[in-house]
Amino acid sequence: MKTEVYILSGFLGSGKTTLLKRLLENEHKVGRKVAVMMNELGAVSIDSEAVDEDVALKELLGGCICCTIQDKLEGQMQGLLMNEKPEVIYIETTGAAHPIEVLDSVLSPLFAEKLNVKGIITTVDGSRWLNRKSMSPQLQQLLLEQVRHADFVIINKMDELTDSQQASITYKIQSINPASQCLLTTHSKVPVEQLKKLQLSARRSDVIPVTQKDLKLSTFVYQFKSAINQDEFEQFLRGLPDSIYRIKGYIKFPYSDKPYLFQFSYGMPLYMKEYINIPLNLVFIGEGIDWEKIEEQLAQLGGISPKNK
Secondary structure, three states, X not given: OOEEEEEEEEOOOOOHXXXXXXXXXXXXXXXXXXXXXXXXXOOOOOOHHHOOOOXXXXXXXXXXXXXXXXXXXXXXXXXXXXXXXXXXXXXXXXXXXXXXXXXXXXXXXXOHHHEEEEEEEEEEEHHHHHOHHHOOHHHHHHHHHHHHOOOEEEEEOHHHOOHHHXXXXXHHHHHHOOOOEEEEOOOOOOOHHHXXXXXXXXXOXXXXXXXXXXXXXXXXXXXXXXXXXXXXXXXXXXXXXXXEEEEEEEEOOOOOOOOEXXXXXXXXXXXXXXXXXXXXXXXXXXEOOOHHHHHHHHHHHOEXXXXXX
């Protein structure tokens, strides 16, 4: 059975740790084996006391998992999966983390098929959102990106907002991300069972206009069974839509007896020679992608059925 993964996103002070506490309390009640990965930019953990001693905790200090300490996250995640075998992992990111970058860091080709990423839950400080124009352009953009790529948006500090402010925030956030569920609350009081129903790649066409139903972040894992032609592979890459944000994994070409570590972002491919044989998994992250079409194209290059969609 795959391990469920929930990514808790949101700017500093928006209620992520409070939400984590509520989620852990619920997991304790239902008796599931749970693990937590907590990321802090500084060298000292601030929020680790929120996690009980009986919960497996991995702290990622001194940088953001989406940029400076990706390798550390991969090692910690692999250790959790091998040694603790949790049923669910909660990842609390720093307030500066970009959701796509975090997702990219989490989905290592070495163990992506063992994970079921249930969704990205973004907490928003309602008052800060209303005053976001006073922030730097970079932070404003980060707030927008954290909302845009969420599967569930929690707007906190509802008690500090008027009815018209609540309506304004809800309208704006749902216009940015119509595919996401959105909830106004105080102190991250959310129906936990509602969060448990999330599915990262789900298409809720029953509540989303047809023209927008596929505008949702999703992942795809594919495995090649043998070496493939590099020219044909790069031709495939050139034909990809711009909304495929990341590809990473291992790939083999006929002229080499060992695979290459392959990374692709912003349209740029990168190959690094490996020195051991590793399963030829490729992990894709994109938005509004027809993965069946991608699968057909990969099969023509020499792949086999994907491990998950």
